[in-house]
Amino acid sequence: MKAHFIEQQASRDLARRLLVRHLRVGPTVSLTGLSELEVRGFYRAIHGKGAVAGQYPLSYSLARSRPGQIKVSLFVWFYRVIGKEQVFRKVDPDALIKAYDFFHETTSQVFMAELNLTDAWVLARDMVTRSITIEECRVCRLHYAQIEYALVPPGCPFCVMRLRKRVTRTNATRVMAR
Numbered sequence: 001m002k003a004h005f006i007e008q009q010a011s012r013d014l015a016r017r018l019l020v021r022h023l024r025v026g027p028t029v030s031l032t033g034l035s036e037l038e039v040r041g042f043y044r045a046i047h048g049k050g051a052v053a054g055q056y057p058l059s060y061s062l063a064r065s066r067p068g069q070i071k072v073s074l075f076v077w078f079y080r081v082i083g084k085e086q087v088f089r090k091v092d093p094d095a096l097i098k099a100y101d102f103f104h105e106t107t108s109q110v111f112m113a114e115l116n117l118t119d120a121w122v123l124a125r126d127m128v129t130r131s132i133t134i135e136e137c138r139v140c141r142l143h144y145a146q147i148e149y150a151l152v153p154p155g156c157p158f159c160v161m162r163l164r165k166r167v168t169r170t171n172a173t174r175v176m177a178r
């Protein structure tokens with residue numbers, strides 16, 4: 001009975017940590033095992049209004065361009081480093097929160113690359129089903145996310161962006177030499 005109570009408290013604490021970061025109700029229910037009714041009540045208590053409804057984003061819609069793929073790649077890599085191999089077996093809520101906070105404290109400020117916690121959860125879930133894989137680039141050796149049905153062609157986004165920059169620079173030099 002006591003163990004059950006402690007478990008319930010831990011689940012409620014986790015729900016609170018997820019909901020203050022604006023995770024939506026469905027993923028919070030799935031990560032905590034609490035009832036939808038209880039999670040909706042927490043959401044209302046924290047945010048002062050009812051939870052939003054509607055579809056979740058799809059991983060490939062978060063990476064419609066190479067910069068988008070870099071954003072996803074950086075988040076996925078932070079999460080993988082923090083959560084270790086476990087992240088390919090199930091979504092790890094503690095690692096998800098840590099990776100999300102780290103992303104917000106660093107990357108999103110530098111690149112203005114927004115990613116909310118529901119987006120982050122979608123990515124983490126798709127790593128378990130392997131519709132997102134982490135590849136190591138043979139050229140630059142960085143790790144990047146390869147997303148099933150992505151709108152960008154397969155390949156390393158870091159190398160593509162670097163090549164684009166080089167082409168722009170070369171063209172600029174040519175114009176200046178005229």
Ligand SMILES: [Zn+2]
Pocket residue numbers: 137138139140141142156157158159160
């Ligand atoms: Zn590369």
